[in-house]
Amino acid sequence: MAQFLQYAFSGLTVGAVYALVALGFTLIYNASGVINFAQGEFVMLGGMVTVFATAAGVPLPLAALLAIAVAVLVGVALHLLAIEPAKGASAVTLIIITIGASILLRGLASIVFDKRFHALPAFIPGEAWRVGGASILPQSVLVLGGAAAVVVLLWVFMSRTLLGKAMIATAANRMAARLVGINTVWIICASFAVSAAIGAIGGILVTPITLTNYDVGTLLALKGFSAAMLGGMGNPLGAIVGGLVVGLLEAFGAGYISSAYKDAIAFLVILLVLFVMPNGLFGRAGVERV
Amino acid sequence: MNLLRKVFAVAVFVFASATVADAQIKIGAVLSVTGPASFLGDPEKRTLEIYAAEINKQGGINGQKLEVVIYDDGGDPNQARTFATRLIEEDKVDALLAGSTTATTMAIIPLAEEAKIPLINFAGAVVAADPKFKWNFKTPHTDLMACEKIFVDLQKRKLTKIAIISGTDAFGKSMRDQCMTVVKKYGIEVLHEETYGPRDSDMTPQLTNIKAKAGVQAVVNTGFGQGPAIVTRNYRQLGILVPLYQSHGVGSKQYIDLAGDAANGVRLPAAALLVATILPDSDPQKKIVVAYKTKYEADTKQPVSTFGGHMYDGFMIMIEAMKRAGGAKDKAKVRDEIEKTKNFIGTGGVVNMSPTDHLGLDLTAFKMLEIKNGNWTLAE
Numbered sequence: 001m002a003q004f005l006q007y008a009f010s011g012l013t014v015g016a017v018y019a020l021v022a023l024g025f026t027l028i029y030n031a032s033g034v035i036n037f038a039q040g041e042f043v044m045l046g047g048m049v050t051v052f053a054t055a056a057g058v059p060l061p062l063a064a065l066l067a068i069a070v071a072v073l074v075g076v077a078l079h080l081l082a083i084e085p086a087k088g089a090s091a092v093t094l095i096i097i098t099i100g101a102s103i104l105l106r107g108l109a110s111i112v113f114d115k116r117f118h119a120l121p122a123f124i125p126g127e128a129w130r131v132g133g134a135s136i137l138p139q140s141v142l143v144l145g146g147a148a149a150v151v152v153l154l155w156v157f158m159s160r161t162l163l164g165k166a167m168i169a170t171a172a173n174r175m176a177a178r179l180v181g182i183n184t185v186w187i188i189c190a191s192f193a194v195s196a197a198i199g200a201i202g203g204i205l206v207t208p209i210t211l212t213n214y215d216v217g218t219l220l221a222l223k224g225f226s227a228a229m230l231g232g233m234g235n236p237l238g239a240i241v242g243g244l245v246v247g248l249l250e251a252f253g254a255g256y257i258s259s260a261y262k263d264a265i266a267f268l269v270i271l272l273v274l275f276v277m278p279n280g281l282f283g284r285a286g287v288e289r290v
Numbered sequence: 291m292n293l294l295r296k297v298f299a300v301a302v303f304v305f306a307s308a309t310v311a312d313a314q315i316k317i318g319a320v321l322s323v324t325g326p327a328s329f330l331g332d333p334e335k336r337t338l339e340i341y342a343a344e345i346n347k348q349g350g351i352n353g354q355k356l357e358v359v360i361y362d363d364g365g366d367p368n369q370a371r372t373f374a375t376r377l378i379e380e381d382k383v384d385a386l387l388a389g390s391t392t393a394t395t396m397a398i399i400p401l402a403e404e405a406k407i408p409l410i411n412f413a414g415a416v417v418a419a420d421p422k423f424k425w426n427f428k429t430p431h432t433d434l435m436a437c438e439k440i441f442v443d444l445q446k447r448k449l450t451k452i453a454i455i456s457g458t459d460a461f462g463k464s465m466r467d468q469c470m471t472v473v474k475k476y477g478i479e480v481l482h483e484e485t486y487g488p489r490d491s492d493m494t495p496q497l498t499n500i501k502a503k504a505g506v507q508a509v510v511n512t513g514f515g516q517g518p519a520i521v522t523r524n525y526r527q528l529g530i531l532v533p534l535y536q537s538h539g540v541g542s543k544q545y546i547d548l549a550g551d552a553a554n555g556v557r558l559p560a561a562a563l564l565v566a567t568i569l570p571d572s573d574p575q576k577k578i579v580v581a582y583k584t585k586y587e588a589d590t591k592q593p594v595s596t597f598g599g600h601m602y603d604g605f606m607i608m609i610e611a612m613k614r615a616g617g618a619k620d621k622a623k624v625r626d627e628i629e630k631t632k633n634f635i636g637t638g639g640v641v642n643m644s645p646t647d648h649l650g651l652d653l654t655a656f657k658m659l660e661i662k663n664g665n666w667t668l669a670e
Contacts, residue, residue, distance in 0.1 A: 003498050006528070010494040117516040119548045128527040134498075135528050209523075210491030211516050211548060219489050255495035260458065260485045262495075 002133025007255040008248065009131075013140040013209065015247020016147040017043070020202035021224025022231065022239035023154070024195035030171035030234050031191035034083060034094045038102035039224060040217030041109075042196045045071045046203025047212030048109060051118040060123070068200045074105065075196025079189045102217065109214040117213045120204075139208050146205045150198055151240060157194075167191060171234075230270050232283025241281060246270070314357045315350070315384055315618040317342075317608065318377030320398060321412075322390035325365035330390040333586075333598030334412060335360055338387065340589050341605050351612050359383060363394055370394035371401065378405045384618035387604050389413050390597075392460075399426050408611075408625040410604035412597070415464060419649040427628055427648045429603040429638055430596075431561065431655055433465035433512075434472065436538045439559035439656040440510060441469075441476035443669070449507040449533065451479050453500045455521060457513035459488040461539055465512035481506050486517060493517075494524045501530050508532050514539030519548035526552040533557060538656065541596060546664055557669055559656040561596040563637045565666045569657075579637050599637030607631050607641065 024039045049070045053063035082097050089097075124138035158164035169177040170187045178184050203212065210216075227246045231238025246266055253265030273281065319338055322331035342358045350356055359381050361373035370389065377383045378401060386402055386409040389395025395413035402409035402425050410427045411418055419428040444452065456466035462485075473480055482503040484496035500509060509532060511521050518540045525534055534556050536545070541560040546553045562569060566579040582602050583594045611627035612618050631650060634641040639655025660669040 003502055006498040007495050010492055010498075014492050116544060117519070117548055119519075119550065121550070128529065130529075137527055206491075211520060213516070216491075251492075251495045255499060259496045259499075263487065 003255065005132050005134035007251040009134055009136045009140060010255075011248035011251030012244060013137075013143050013206075013247070014250065015227075015244035016143050017202045017206045017210075017220065017243070018223045018227045018246050019240045019243025020147055020150060020198050021220050022227035022243045023151070023236060024199045025224055025228040026234055026236050026239040027167075027191050027195045027198070028188075029228075031167055032083065032188045033091060034098065035091075035225070035233075036078075036192075036195065037095065037098045037221050037225070038078060038105060038217075039195065039199055040219070040221030041102050041105040042071045042075060042199025042217075043203035043206075043220050044106075044109060044212065044214065044217040045074060045196075046200030047120070047207035047216070048113050048118070048203075048214065049200075050204050050207065051120055051212065052113055054120065060120075064204045067204055068197050071196040071200035071203075072193045075192040076189055079192040083192075084185065084189075102221065106215050106217065113214055115214055117211045118207075119211050120208045122208045123205075137209060139205075143205045143209065146201060147240075150201055151236075154194075154198070154236070163187075163190060226267065226270050230273060230280055232280030235280070235282040238280055238282030245281075314355045315612065316357045316359065316381065318374075318381055318383030318386050318388065319358060319360045320363050320370050320373045320377065320386070320388040320394065321360060322365040322370075322394060323360075323362035325363075327365040327391045327394075329595070330412065330597045331362065331365075333590075333592075333595045334390060334601040335362075336590050336592075337586060337598040337601040338605060340585065341602060345609060351609060352617055354617060356609075363390075365391060365394065367393045367397040371397040374398040374401045378402075378407060383407070384621065385409070385608055385612070385624060387412075387601065387608060389418070392418055395428075399423050402426060406625075407621055408608070408628055410608055410628070412600045412604065414461070416468065419647075421646050421648045423648070425625055427604075427607070427643065429607070429636065429641075429649075430600040431538065431638060431651060432649065433461075433468040433537075435651065435653060435656060436559045437465065437469040437512075438472055438476070439653055439658060440535050440537075440557075441472065441478055442653065443535075443557065443559075443658050444478060444508055445476055447508075447533070450477055451481050451505050451507045453482040453484070453503060453506045453509045454480055455484040455486065455493070455496055455500065455509060455511050455513075457488055457515075457517045458485050459514065459517075461514040462488075462512045462517070465537055465539070469510070469512065486513075486521070488515065488517060490517065491520060492524065493521050494528060497521070497524050497528050497530065501528055506532060508535060510535045510537075512537050512539070516548060519545055519553075522549040522556060523552045538596075543593065546661060551664075553661045554663065555661065557658060557660045560659050560666070561599065561638055561655065562657055563594060563596050563599045565657060565659060565668065566594075568666065568668065574635055574640060575637070578635050582637050596637070603634075603636030603638050603641065606636065607634055610634070 028036045046067045049067035050063045053066050078101050082101050122139045128135035128137050166182045166187050170184050174184050227242035228239050231242025249266040249269050250262050254262035321334050323335050345356050363370040389398050389411035392413040392415040395411040395418045416432045456462040486493050511518050518536050536558040538559050541564050562575045563579045566583045569576045586594045611624050614627045615623040629643050631643040639651045641650040643650040658669040659666045
C-alpha cells in the first residue's frame with residue numbers, strides 16, 4: 001500500500017507538469033489549429049529564467065514573474081514572427097515551423113544561459129511529509145496545487161471574461177468570430193501568450209524537484225503532446241486527465257513492471273487507447289470543416 | 291624550361307631539408323573539444339596548450355622545440371579517425387595524445403598500431419588500456435577501479451548486501467556491468483537492481499522498490515550527469531537510511547550544488563585532484579595536484595576538472611619518455627620508454643606501467659570521499 005501511494009505521488013507530480021504542457025498545446029490548437037511543438041521551451045524558459053534571475057540576486061517571486069513575462073514575450077514573438085506570416089500554410093508546415101522555433105529557442109538558451117543543469121531551492125522548505133508510509137515533498141503538493149489553480153483560473157478566464165469568450169468563439173469558428181467583430185489575429189496571439197505563461201508556471205514550480213537545463217523542453221513537449229492526444233486534442237479537461245494519466249503510467253510502470261521500460265509502457269498504453277478511441281478519451285469525432 | 295624546373299625542384303628540396311634539419315618534435319592531438327563530450331575535450335585541450343607552452347619556455351625536449359597540432363572531432367568517432375589519419379600521414383606527428391571518449395579512442399587505436407606511433411588516450415573504459423594494443427597507453431582511471439574502490443569500502447564497513455541503481459546511458463551501463471564482474475571477488479551480494487533513463491526527472495518509483503527490499507545494507511548508484519543528483523534528492527525524500535554510494539562520474543562541485551543538502555553523507559571514489567587542497571601533506575600526489583590546479587585555474591579562470599588532469603598525466607609521461615629516449619625520432623624507443631614509466635606521480639595517481647599494464651594505476655589512485663556540510667572530505 002505504501003508503495004502504491006508512493007508511485008501515485010510520484011506519478012501525479014510529474015503528471016501535473018505534463019498536464020500543464022498538454023493544456024498549452026490545447027489552447028493554441030483550439031485558437032489556431034497549430035500544434036505548437038515549442039511548448040516545452042516555455043517550460044524550460046520558466047525554469048531557466050527564474051534560476052538565473054535568482055542567481056543574479058532578484059527575489060524569487062519577482063524572478064518568477066520575470067520568467068513568466070519572458071516566456072509570454074517569446075510566445076507572442078513566436079506567433080507574430082513565425083506563425084502569423086505563414087497563416088495560409090498547411091497544418092504540417094505550421095508544425096514544422098514550431099519545431100524549428102523550438103530548436104532555435106533551445107540553441108539560444110544554450111548560449112544565453114549555459115548547458116549545465118540547475119536547481120532552485122524548494123519554495124516551501126522542509127522535510128518530505130509522510131502519508132500512509134509514503135512520502136511527498138511539500139514542493140510536489142505545490143506543483144499539484146499550482147496546476148489546479150492554473151486550471152481554475154483558466155476556466156474563469158475562458159468563461160467569465162470577454163477576451164476568454166472571444167477565444168472560445170475563435171476556436172469554434174474563426175470566420176464567424178471575425179464577422180462579429182473579433183480581431184482573431186489578436187486572439188490567437190493572446191492564446192500563444194496564455195500558453196506560454198502556463199508553460200512557464202509549470203517550469204517554475206517543478207524546477208526545485210526535477211532540475212532544469214536548456215533542453216528539458218524536448219522531452220516535455222513529447223510527453224505533453226502524448227497527454228493531449230490521449231485526452232483528446234482540443235479538450236482542456238482531456239489535456240489535464242491525459243497528463244496525469246501519462247505521469248501515473250510512467251510511475252506505476254517503473255514501479256511494478258520495469259524501470260528500464262517505463263517510457264515504453266506509457267507509450268504502449270497510449271497507443272492502445274488511441275486504437276480503441278482514435279479521438280482520445282474526451283475527444284469529439286473529428287469534423288472536416290470545408 | 292626544363293632547367294628551370296630542375297632548379298625549382300632543387301630549391302624546394304634544399305628548403306625542405308632545411309626545415310627538417312631544424313626539426314621539432316611534433317605531437318598530434320584529436321580531442322572532443324566541442325559537442326556532447328566537450329566537458330572532456332575542452333579541459334584536455336587547454337591543459338595541453340598550457341603545458342606545451344611551458345615545456346617550450348623551459349627550452350623544449352632535449353633542446354628541441356615542441357609543436358602541438360590539435361584537431362577537434364566533436365565527439366564523433368568517424369571524425370576522430372579522419373583527423374588521426376591526417377595527423378599521421380600529412381602532419382607526420384611523432385606521437386599522439388588522442389581520444390577523449392572511449393568511442394573516439396577505439397577509432398584511433400588501430401591507426402596508431404598500424405603506423406607504429408606511440409599513443410596515449412583519455413578514454414574511460416577498460417578496453418582502451420588493453421595491452422594487446424602495443425603502441426597504446428591510457429591515463430584515466432577505469433570504471434572497474436571505481437567499483438572496486440566502493441566495494442573495498444563496503445567490505446570495511448561490513449555492508450555486503452547492496453542494491454544497484456544505474457543510469458541507462460553508456461557510462462552508467464558500462465560501470466554497472468564492470469561492477470557485476472567483481473561482486474564475487476569482494477563477497478558482495480546484489481539483492482536488487484533498478485535503472486533510470488538519462489533524461490528522467492523522478493526516480494522515486496525505483497527507489498521505493500529498493501526501500502521495500504528487505505536486507506539491503508547500502509545502495510550504489512552508477513551514473514553521470516544530473517541523474518545521480520536526482521537519485522540523491524529522491525533518496526533523502528523517501529527517508530532511506532542505508533548508506534548511498536555514488537561513482538566517480540559525479541566528481542564535480544556541480545553534483546553538490548544540484549543535490550543540495552541531500553548530498554551530505556554520500557560517499558564516492560574520486561581522483562586526488564578533486565580534493566587537492568584537503569589532502570594531507572604526506573600524500574605523494576599533493577604537490578603535483580595543487581600545482582596543476584593552481585596553474586590551470588590561473589590560466590583558464592575555470593575550475594579544475596579531473597579530465598584536464600588526465601591530459602596533464604599523459605602529456606608529462608610522453609615528454610619524459612621522449613627525454614629518456616633522446617628525442618622523438620625513434621618511435622619504438624619512445625614507446626618502450628612509456629612502457630617503462632615507473633613511479634610517475636600524476637594527477638590521477640602513481641603510475642607504474644609494464645608490458646602487461648598500459649594504465650599503471652592501482653586502487654590508491656582513488657580516494658574515498660564523503661560529502662559533509664556540502665564539501666568533500668576524505669573518508670579514509
